[in-house]
Amino acid sequence: MDWEKILERLNSFVDANKYNELRGALMIMNVVDIAGFLSTLESDKMLKVFRILPKDISSDVFTYMDDEQRQNLMEKIGDKEIGELVSDMFVDDAVDFLEELPAGLVKRVLANVDEEQRKVINRFLRYPDYSAGSIMTIEFCDFHEGTTVLEAMKELKRTGVDKETIYTLYVIDDKRKLLGTVPLRRLILADDNAPIESLMNANFICAETMDDQEHVVELVRKYDLNSIPVVDKEGRLVGIITSDDVMDVLEEEATEDIEKMNALLPSEEEYIRTGVFKLAKNRLPWLMFMMISGIFTGLIIVYFEKILTDLPSIGVALTACIPMLMGTGGNCGSQASTLAIRGLAVGELEPKDVLQVLWKEFRVATIVSVALAAINMLIQLFVFKRGLTVALTVSAAMIFTVLLSKSIGCTLPMLAKKLKLDPALMAAPLITTIVDACSLLILFAFAAVII
Amino acid sequence: MDWEKILERLNSFVDANKYNELRGALMIMNVVDIAGFLSTLESDKMLKVFRILPKDISSDVFTYMDDEQRQNLMEKIGDKEIGELVSDMFVDDAVDFLEELPAGLVKRVLANVDEEQRKVINRFLRYPDYSAGSIMTIEFCDFHEGTTVLEAMKELKRTGVDKETIYTLYVIDDKRKLLGTVPLRRLILADDNAPIESLMNANFICAETMDDQEHVVELVRKYDLNSIPVVDKEGRLVGIITSDDVMDVLEEEATEDIEKMNALLPSEEEYIRTGVFKLAKNRLPWLMFMMISGIFTGLIIVYFEKILTDLPSIGVALTACIPMLMGTGGNCGSQASTLAIRGLAVGELEPKDVLQVLWKEFRVATIVSVALAAINMLIQLFVFKRGLTVALTVSAAMIFTVLLSKSIGCTLPMLAKKLKLDPALMAAPLITTIVDACSLLILFAFAAVII
Numbered sequence: 001m002d003w004e005k006i007l008e009r010l011n012s013f014v015d016a017n018k019y020n021e022l023r024g025a026l027m028i029m030n031v032v033d034i035a036g037f038l039s040t041l042e043s044d045k046m047l048k049v050f051r052i053l054p055k056d057i058s059s060d061v062f063t064y065m066d067d068e069q070r071q072n073l074m075e076k077i078g079d080k081e082i083g084e085l086v087s088d089m090f091v092d093d094a095v096d097f098l099e100e101l102p103a104g105l106v107k108r109v110l111a112n113v114d115e116e117q118r119k120v121i122n123r124f125l126r127y128p129d130y131s132a133g134s135i136m137t138i139e140f141c142d143f144h145e146g147t148t149v150l151e152a153m154k155e156l157k158r159t160g161v162d163k164e165t166i167y168t169l170y171v172i173d174d175k176r177k178l179l180g181t182v183p184l185r186r187l188i189l190a191d192d193n194a195p196i197e198s199l200m201n202a203n204f205i206c207a208e209t210m211d212d213q214e215h216v217v218e219l220v221r222k223y224d225l226n227s228i229p230v231v232d233k234e235g236r237l238v239g240i241i242t243s244d245d246v247m248d249v250l251e252e253e254a255t256e257d258i259e260k261m262n263a264l265l266p267s268e269e270e271y272i273r274t275g276v277f278k279l280a281k282n283r284l285p286w287l288m289f290m291m292i293s294g295i296f297t298g299l300i301i302v303y304f305e306k307i308l309t310d311l312p313s314i315g316v317a318l319t320a321c322i323p324m325l326m327g328t329g330g331n332c333g334s335q336a337s338t339l340a341i342r343g344l345a346v347g348e349l350e351p352k353d354v355l356q357v358l359w360k361e362f363r364v365a366t367i368v369s370v371a372l373a374a375i376n377m378l379i380q381l382f383v384f385k386r387g388l389t390v391a392l393t394v395s396a397a398m399i400f401t402v403l404l405s406k407s408i409g410c411t412l413p414m415l416a417k418k419l420k421l422d423p424a425l426m427a428a429p430l431i432t433t434i435v436d437a438c439s440l441l442i443l444f445a446f447a448a449v450i451i
Numbered sequence: 452m453d454w455e456k457i458l459e460r461l462n463s464f465v466d467a468n469k470y471n472e473l474r475g476a477l478m479i480m481n482v483v484d485i486a487g488f489l490s491t492l493e494s495d496k497m498l499k500v501f502r503i504l505p506k507d508i509s510s511d512v513f514t515y516m517d518d519e520q521r522q523n524l525m526e527k528i529g530d531k532e533i534g535e536l537v538s539d540m541f542v543d544d545a546v547d548f549l550e551e552l553p554a555g556l557v558k559r560v561l562a563n564v565d566e567e568q569r570k571v572i573n574r575f576l577r578y579p580d581y582s583a584g585s586i587m588t589i590e591f592c593d594f595h596e597g598t599t600v601l602e603a604m605k606e607l608k609r610t611g612v613d614k615e616t617i618y619t620l621y622v623i624d625d626k627r628k629l630l631g632t633v634p635l636r637r638l639i640l641a642d643d644n645a646p647i648e649s650l651m652n653a654n655f656i657c658a659e660t661m662d663d664q665e666h667v668v669e670l671v672r673k674y675d676l677n678s679i680p681v682v683d684k685e686g687r688l689v690g691i692i693t694s695d696d697v698m699d700v701l702e703e704e705a706t707e708d709i710e711k712m713n714a715l716l717p718s719e720e721e722y723i724r725t726g727v728f729k730l731a732k733n734r735l736p737w738l739m740f741m742m743i744s745g746i747f748t749g750l751i752i753v754y755f756e757k758i759l760t761d762l763p764s765i766g767v768a769l770t771a772c773i774p775m776l777m778g779t780g781g782n783c784g785s786q787a788s789t790l791a792i793r794g795l796a797v798g799e800l801e802p803k804d805v806l807q808v809l810w811k812e813f814r815v816a817t818i819v820s821v822a823l824a825a826i827n828m829l830i831q832l833f834v835f836k837r838g839l840t841v842a843l844t845v846s847a848a849m850i851f852t853v854l855l856s857k858s859i860g861c862t863l864p865m866l867a868k869k870l871k872l873d874p875a876l877m878a879a880p881l882i883t884t885i886v887d888a889c890s891l892l893i894l895f896a897f898a899a900v901i902i
Contacts, residue, residue: 028653028654029654030654030656030674032673032674032675153639156639157639157640160636160639160640166636166639167618167635167636184618184635185611185617188604188607188608188611188617188639189608189611202479203479203480203481205481220698221698221702222483223481223483224483224695225695226677226694226695243677243694243698244675244676244677246698247671247672247694247697247698247701250698250701250702250705251672251701251705251797254701254702254705254709255793255797257709258705258708258709258712258789258792258793259789259790259793261709261712261713261789262712262785262786262788262789262878262879263782263785263786264786264789264790270794270799271790271794271799271800271808272794272799272800272804272807272808272811276811276814276815276818277818279811279815280815280818280819280822283783283786283815283819284819284822284823286782287779287782287783287786287819287823288822288823288826290778290779290782291775291778291779291823291826291827292826292830293778294774294775294776294777294778294779295771295772295775295827295830297774297775297778298770298771298772298773298774298775299771301770301771301773301774302767302768302770302771305767305770306767316753316756316757317753319749319752319753319756319770320746320749320750320752320753321746321749322749322752322773322774323745323748323749323752323773323777323887323891324742324745324746324748324749325745326745326774326777327741327742327744327745327748327883327884327887328738328741328742328745330883331714331737331738331741331880332734332738334713334714334879334880335713335714335715335734335738337713338709338710338712338713338715339710339715339722341709342706342709342710343721343722343723346702346706348721348722348723349722349723353723356723357722357723360723360727360730363727364727364730364731364734367727367728367731368731368734368735368738371731371735371739372735372738372739372742375739375742375743376742376746379743379746427713428713428785428879429782429785432778432781433778436774436778440774
């Protein structure tokens with residue numbers, strides 16, 4: 001049945017106060033879709049429907065509600081009820097949720113969370129943003145060395161229901177140091193009396209709590225993992241990160257790069273929910289910087305135009321080429337910097353490859369610039385009927401602008417990485433600003449030489 | 452032990468021809484790292500080392516080698532040996548590998564693949580690129596309804612080793628129609644005699660073979676899935692897609708968007724391995740289009756400059772502002788279009804939100820433009836000592852340019868989506884080209900009115 005029809009039927013239950021039927025329908029639905037359904041209801045109805053959900057479902061649904069819905073709900077139900085919801089959430093989801101709340105509210109909610117969960121949450125809230133610790137969860141299955149396969153299976157059956165994943169098991173020693181990982185599939189296939197450490201992979205991949213989340217993503221991507229254990233400095237197992245959280249980070253990092261590459265300060269909030277002033281604040285710094293650079297670029301025109309006023313017809317012809325030349329230079333630079341930035345981001349390029357990349361860009365630029373200059377030459381000569389000198393000047397300037405902008409475009413991101421800056425900052429806006437000035441200087445230099 | 456030391460030790464084994472020791476060391480290593488080690492060896496040694504790997508490991512290592520390495524290897528070993536490797540690979544990896552090869556070679560390799568695997572591969576090679584069918588695998592565990600838990604566990608122990616994932620099981624009817632999914636955890640916790648369909652989730656999420664891979668990623672992301680079943684038009688189970696492949700697509704799609712947003716035709720090849728002519732070919736179309744647009748933008752300057760020649764001092768002052776105004780307009784438009792494109796890509800925005808977004812951008816643009824115009828006014832008056840008329844003209848043009856470019860920037864991507872075009876094409880390069888012309892027209896219009 002399609003989503004529209006399902007919604008219609010659910011709404012008919014709500015309108016007729018058929019809450020038993022509604023509960024029945026909701027209990028066969030996916031929690032993500034239940035959250036989606038709740039978001040279509042006005043807040044009184046939403047509260048009523050939320051309350052008829054069984055406890056174990058309601059905390060999952062709460063996890064998938066968006067910030068606005070949750071805020072709506074929190075205004076209606078008491079701190080105690082929220083505390084109970086948070087007690088039932090996976091630690092990583094609970095931490096994500098609490099990090100969005102004002103500090104005062106966090107305290108009130110936490111006061112109603114059961115003690116054990118509260119302790120863990122408090123510890124997790126102290127991990128810095130973007131660290132492995134801040135995105136991990138503690139719902140994993142660990143076993144001490146010496147446990148047999150049969151004992152492990154029994155323990156799994158007893159406690160596995162509440163774990164975020166039971167598909168990788170962790171073997172630890174007395175001090176909780178991680179010794180190895182055991183895929184559940186290997187446990188299932190093994191002899192009942194085998195000790196669990198005989199099945200384990202002692203050469204496992206793991207992250208440290210303070211590792212950057214980008215590094216975690218790299219490891220998971222490189223080794224095609226479903227989940228990755230997180231250890232502290234002493235090698236003790238403190239959490240795991242599952243693939244759904246890795247995908248969140250992957251998408252978040254791509255968004256952040258795209259924003260930085262387009263003169264925006266990155267923001268984690270959804271666009272629609274971000275205030276107008278906050279949006280303006282994220283945009284102004286780069287705009288201001290580039291506007292001021294642009295003013296100085298303008299001075300170059302003024303300076304040279306004074307020289308060119310002796311030859312007014314040539315002056316006008318050259319001025320007419322400025323937007324085209326600056327635009328082409330900017331686009332060429334942006335192409336080269338994009339490939340370098342993305343190559344660095346996905347680990348395909350490293351700063352040491354700079355000469356190889358530069359040589360490649362130089363050859364690409366030669367082909368591209370000659371093609372562009374040829375077409376431009378034809379347009380100047382036959383469409384605009386300019387003289388040969390002007391056409392030659394513009395075409396020569398074009399070739400050098402493309403060569404230069406491709407070189408700058410590919411070099412700056414790699415240099416930035418080398419200097420431990422973010423390569424994504426060396427994208428179109430900055431490159432364009434630099435190339436604008438360069439292209440003007442090149443144009444006028446050629447004008448001076450040829451004319 | 453760190454990677455450098457491991458490499459050193461492995462190399463010492465190779466140099467001393469200690470192949471037993473080497474095999475021992477390799478057999479405790481991750482296949483990704485073995486592939487990494489092989490890539491450091493020259494081709495004769497690489498071949499020797501590859502040949503000492505046990506069969507089951509060598510096909511996994513082959514999966515993780517890069518194209519160049521594989522080509523290298525394929526030149527040395529016969530079609531028969533390659534055929535054997537491909538027979539042992541997961542179908543999705545084998546298909547990925549074969550898709551990169553020239554057609555003649557594919558035939559030769561396939562002739563040596565065992566018949567069953569060959570049939571499947573041939574079917575998979577027919578799915579269109581970027582479809583769910585093209586990235587799925589057939590190594591999943593399915594059970595007919597009526598199977599008991601005990602029988603299912605026995606079957607799993609017998610066949611599970613060769614499956615890409617056993618953590619979600621699929622229940623099918625006599626016609627292979629997918630009835631539901633059973634998480635392995637639920638099977639483990641269940642009573643031995645329960646029929647498997649009593650454990651299943653009948654309200655499962657699935658993809659169709661011809662669905663776009665982007666849609667698959669959306670489903671997996673939305674419902675936090677570890678794997679997703681793929682059915683044909685009749686609802687019959689034909690494959691599954693696992694989270695590692697979803698992450699590949701996620702990264703691929705982000706790269707594609709970033710490339711499109713920067714005037715590049717998207718390419719799947721690694722930058723370093725792409726030939727210079729291919730790179731030039733991917734860049735020229737947009738550059739050519741934008742160069743020609745730029746030429747026409749230049750005509751606007753020429754047209755109005757003729758009018759302004761009566762007032763040479765004002766003419767020069769205005770010309771000096773052109774790079775700044777065009778640059779600022781371009782950057783503002785690119786900021787707005789980036790947020791719209793990304794919002795559409797991650798499913799946060801939909802074309803129907805266009806008025807809401809436009810209203811938001813209008814308010815942001817008001818704040819931003821007033822701030823920029825004020826600073827600009829101060830610079831014109833006090834740094835460059837221009838007259839009030841020029842300063843007013845430029846500042847007024849600035850405000851309108853920002854308002855217009857933000858509006859165009861946010862509207863075009865949403866319009867593109869509505870028209871089923873790719874919003875990523877409506878990014879900085881195109882927006883900048885449009886805004887360049889608009890900002891000039893605005894500047895000269897104000898000049899005409901105020902002066």
